[in-house]
Amino acid sequence: MGTLDNQLPCALLTRLQRYMDGHPADEAALSRLNGERRATPAGRRLIEQGARERSAILIHEGWAIQHRNLPDGRRQIIDFLLPGDFCDPGAFMLRQAGAAVSSITPVSYSLVGSQALLAAVTQSPRLGVCLWWIAAQEGALLRAHIVALGRMNARERIAYLVWELWHRLRLASGQPSIEFRMPASQEMIADAIGLSVVHVSRTLSGLEQDGIIRRRGHTWRIDDLESLCRIAQVTDRSWPEPMPRHPRHHPVA
Amino acid sequence: MGTLDNQLPCALLTRLQRYMDGHPADEAALSRLNGERRATPAGRRLIEQGARERSAILIHEGWAIQHRNLPDGRRQIIDFLLPGDFCDPGAFMLRQAGAAVSSITPVSYSLVGSQALLAAVTQSPRLGVCLWWIAAQEGALLRAHIVALGRMNARERIAYLVWELWHRLRLASGQPSIEFRMPASQEMIADAIGLSVVHVSRTLSGLEQDGIIRRRGHTWRIDDLESLCRIAQVTDRSWPEPMPRHPRHHPVA
DNA sequence: CGGACTGTTGATCAAGGTCAACCTCTGTGG
DNA sequence: CCACAGAGGTTGACCTTGATCAACAGTCCG
Numbered sequence: 059m060g061t062l063d064n065q066l067p068c069a070l071l072t073r074l075q076r077y078m079d080g081h082p083a084d085e086a087a088l089s090r091l092n093g094e095r096r097a098t099p100a101g102r103r104l105i106e107q108g109a110r111e112r113s114a115i116l117i118h119e120g121w122a123i124q125h126r127n128l129p130d131g132r133r134q135i136i137d138f139l140l141p142g143d144f145c146d147p148g149a150f151m152l153r154q155a156g157a158a159v160s161s162i163t164p165v166s167y168s169l170v171g172s173q174a175l176l177a178a179v180t181q182s183p184r185l186g187v188c189l190w191w192i193a194a195q196e197g198a199l200l201r202a203h204i205v206a207l208g209r210m211n212a213r214e215r216i217a218y219l220v221w222e223l224w225h226r227l228r229l230a231s232g233q234p235s236i237e238f239r240m241p242a243s244q245e246m247i248a249d250a251i252g253l254s255v256v257h258v259s260r261t262l263s264g265l266e267q268d269g270i271i272r273r274r275g276h277t278w279r280i281d282d283l284e285s286l287c288r289i290a291q292v293t294d295r296s297w298p299e300p301m302p303r304h305p306r307h308h309p310v311a
Numbered sequence: 312m313g314t315l316d317n318q319l320p321c322a323l324l325t326r327l328q329r330y331m332d333g334h335p336a337d338e339a340a341l342s343r344l345n346g347e348r349r350a351t352p353a354g355r356r357l358i359e360q361g362a363r364e365r366s367a368i369l370i371h372e373g374w375a376i377q378h379r380n381l382p383d384g385r386r387q388i389i390d391f392l393l394p395g396d397f398c399d400p401g402a403f404m405l406r407q408a409g410a411a412v413s414s415i416t417p418v419s420y421s422l423v424g425s426q427a428l429l430a431a432v433t434q435s436p437r438l439g440v441c442l443w444w445i446a447a448q449e450g451a452l453l454r455a456h457i458v459a460l461g462r463m464n465a466r467e468r469i470a471y472l473v474w475e476l477w478h479r480l481r482l483a484s485g486q487p488s489i490e491f492r493m494p495a496s497q498e499m500i501a502d503a504i505g506l507s508v509v510h511v512s513r514t515l516s517g518l519e520q521d522g523i524i525r526r527r528g529h530t531w532r533i534d535d536l537e538s539l540c541r542i543a544q545v546t547d548r549s550w551p552e553p554m555p556r557h558p559r560h561h562p563v564a
Numbered sequence: 565c566g567g568a569c570t571g572t573t574g575a576t577c578a579a580g581g582t583c584a585a586c587c588t589c590t591g592t593g594g
Numbered sequence: 595c596c597a598c599a600g601a602g603g604t605t606g607a608c609c610t611t612g613a614t615c616a617a618c619a620g621t622c623c624g
Contacts, residue, residue, distance in 0.1 A: 126458050128544055134458040148447030151440075156451050176440070183433060187404075193446060195402030197533050198409050200453040205387040207460035208505030212580070243602065252461030254581050259604055275589090291381055369567065465612070507613050512572060514612095528621095 069118060069142030069230055073190050087182035090174055091116065097166045101276040104167065107158040112150035114168040117143045120165035126157045126251065135250035137199060138223065138242065142230045144192050147175065163241045207252050210291065212261045215251040215254050218290035220271060224280060265289075320481055322371060322395030327441050340435035343427055344369065350419045357420065360411040365403035366422040370396045373418035374494050378502065379410045388503035390452060392474065393493065395483045397445050400428065416494045460505050463544065465514045470505040470543035473524060477533060490532040 074088070086267070098104065104115060107126060115122075122139040124146070136157055139145050145159065150172035179186035199222070206218045227238050242250075248258045265271050270286050272279045280286055287293075327341070351357065357368060360379060368375075375392040377399070377484070389410055391399050398412065403425035432439035452475070459471045480491050495503075501511045511520055518524050521534045523542070540546075 062490060079326060124454075126454070128458075128462065129546075132462045136454050136457050146447075146450060148443050148450060151444040151447040152451060156454055179439075179448040180436060186432075186439060187429070190401050190443075191404040193450075194399075194404040197401060197446075197450065197453070198405060200450070200457065201377075201379070201389050201409055203457055204389050204453065205381075207386045207457060208502075209381065209387040240320070245602080249461075254606085255602090256582075257580055259602095260580095263604075293382075508571085509573090509614080510612055512570095516572075546590080 069126065070116060070144055072230065072232065073142050073192070073259055075125055084182045085177040087185045090178050091170050092168055094170075095166065095168050098161050098164065100161055100165075101165050102161050103158060104161060104165070105157075105159040107153055107155060107157040110153070112152070112155065113171050114147045114175060115139070115145045115159055116168040116170055117141055117145070118166040120161060120163040120167075122161045122165055122167070123242075123246065123250075124157050124159050124161055133249045134252070135246060137196075137203065138250065140223075140226055140230060143196075144170075144189070146196070147193055148191050150175065161248060195203075195301050212253055212257055213264065214289055214291060215253065216247070216258065216261045216265060217270070217286050218292065219247065219251055220265075220278070220280070221286055221290045224278075231234075236281075236283070237277055237279040240273075240276055323397055323445075325483065325485065326445070328393050337435045337437050340431040340438045343431050343434075344423050344533060345421055347423075348419065348421050351414050352412050353416050353418075355414050356411060357414060357418070357422075358372065358408055358410075358412040360408060362408040363406070365405070365408065366424050367391070367400045367402055367428060368398045368412055368564045369421040369423055370394055370398070371419040371421065373383070373414060373416040373420075375412055375418050376495075376499065377410050377412050386502045387505070388499060390449075390456065391474075391528055393483060396449075397423075397442070399449070400442050400446055403428065405422075415496075415499065438512055452499040455543075463508055466517065467505055467544060468506065469500070469511065469514045469518060470523070470539050471517075472500065472504055473531070473533070474539055474543045474545055477531075482544065489534075489536070491532055493526075493529055520554070 066211075070086070100120075104122060117139045119141050122145075123135045124137050124139060125133055125135045127133050130140045139159065147170075149155065175189075179189060182206070202218075202222070202285070206215045210218065224238070225236050228234060244258045244262070245255050247253075248255045251258075253261075262271075265286075266273060268282075268285075270280070270289070272281055324341070351374075354435075357375060358366070370392045372394050372472060375398075376388045376391050377392060378386055378388045380386050392412065400423075402408065428442075432442065455471070455475070459468045463471065476493070477491050497511045497515070498508050500506075501508045504511075506514075515524075515526070518539075519526060521535075521538075523533070523538050525532045525534050
């Protein structure tokens with residue numbers, strides 16, 4: 059996979075490296091997904107809510123959000139899309155987009171149409187399994203989000219979000235840094251975890267005063283990871299890590 | 312698909328009939344998923360939270376819930392599993408189960424191990440695409456649930472849940488009945504939509520007094536579907552229907 | 565007939581929403 | 595270099611939604 063990695067620096071590859079190991083056919087199939095690379099500034103709609111034309115979206119650099127706007131102006135952010143995320147690869151199977159996708163920083167991304175997607179997984183069943191794996195991780199994320207929204211209070215939700223973003227960035231980058239860039243505004247955080255902007259501000263200040271996190275502009279740091287995890291109800295078992303490697307004894311290819 | 316349908320009455324087949332059309336190889340692959348059929352009374356744990364052994368679960372008859380219990384006793388129901396649901400087919404790709412599955416009525420179900428699943432989709436790529444489609448629908452459900460929990464009030468959440476369950480049962484059964492059986496207790500409803508039992512009771516009574524729904528024991532009826540949809544913020548576009556039929560021109564098989 | 569479970573209703577309380585003022589950056593144009 | 599504007603963030607005062615506690619009623623099953 060080395061050559062492809064150099065040709066097309068793509069955060070998804072970093073993630074997939076745990077699973078695939080450079081079969082030429084797989085590489086070719088994967089590179090097909092990378093076509094149609096685009097760039098956009100912050101604040102642009104990448105996929106319209108209710109769109110009939112369906113593409114999965116592959117984030118290379120920058121942050122985006124997947125969100126749904128209610129007619130009366132309320133907005134729910136369903137999840138943050140970070141570099142290496144492949145959002146809703148099964149989307150094209152449904153009639154229309156249930157949610158919009160918007161950039162919140164300058165973003166480099168690819169739209170992957172249904173044709174390309176189906177062709178890729180047909181050409182490489184192993185790649186199909188990889189996408190399945192990606193989708194399973196996204197599903198786990200959504201489930202955890204539901205738990206946070208349904209049964210956790212403001213402090214716990216904020217703590218969980220901070221931990222989740224830090225953890226995802228860490229997994230994607232491979233660097234165990236305690237600091238990370240947090241481009242989302244408090245309004246976005248509020249819309250993601252179902253709180254008001256004001257209460258997000260208060261709760262964040264509370265966590266900071268308790269020495270759990272520190273914010274310097276858009277750079278956030280986790281000062282007390284243990285407390286953060288305790289508040290966020292994150293245990294070993296609550297975060298389903300991917301399998302360490304694709305089980306080769308299964309009849310995949 | 313007719314013969315298989317008779318041999319193994321299975322609600323999933325009804326759903327998949329929109330997509331598959333009886334290639335012998337596909338039927339064989341599908342029947343493989345049906346192995347290991349089990350039955351259980353209400354209130355049993357089918358999959359343990361944090362389980363290392365991973366299987367997808369296929370519901371034939373009865374209702375189950377997918378839920379997560381926090382250490383302090385709080386419970387969040389992530390979704391209700393109805394006949395024909397194939398819960399989290401990608402689950403086995405992750406290290407451990409993030410959520411438990413429990414029956415809430417007597418349930419007939421199958422556990423589908425990773426081996427059987429991978430074998431089935433390898434044998435029939437078309438079946439793989441079908442499962443992708445099933446997973447996409449489940450994803451849409453989870454997203455809608457997030458929107459309800461994050462940005463809707465009690466009345467809206469209840470209305471949404473009633474509509475969703477009615478709609479799913481209707482799709483699964485194919486019968487456009489305005490009545491349906493509702494085996495879930497108010498405690499489960501509360502745990503699903505992030506409210507207290509007491510408030511669920513009050514809100515349901517409110518909807519009933521306004522002539523929108525009617526409850527007679529475990530049989531519920533929707534008296535004013537239009538109002539229900541308005542309250543639940545359900546528009547044409549908010550529910551991504553599946554594509555009417557699998558697009559045959561794509562290179563799947 | 566009794567007990568457990570589920571649902572209903574009233575009274576009170578608290579978490580978080582809303583409104584409003586103010587502050588702190590940061591970028592821009594004069 | 596300063597004035598200004600606008601966006602994002604903070605803080606205080608007050609209010610609303612829904613949680614909590616408690617009593618009681620209906621129902622199901624032994």
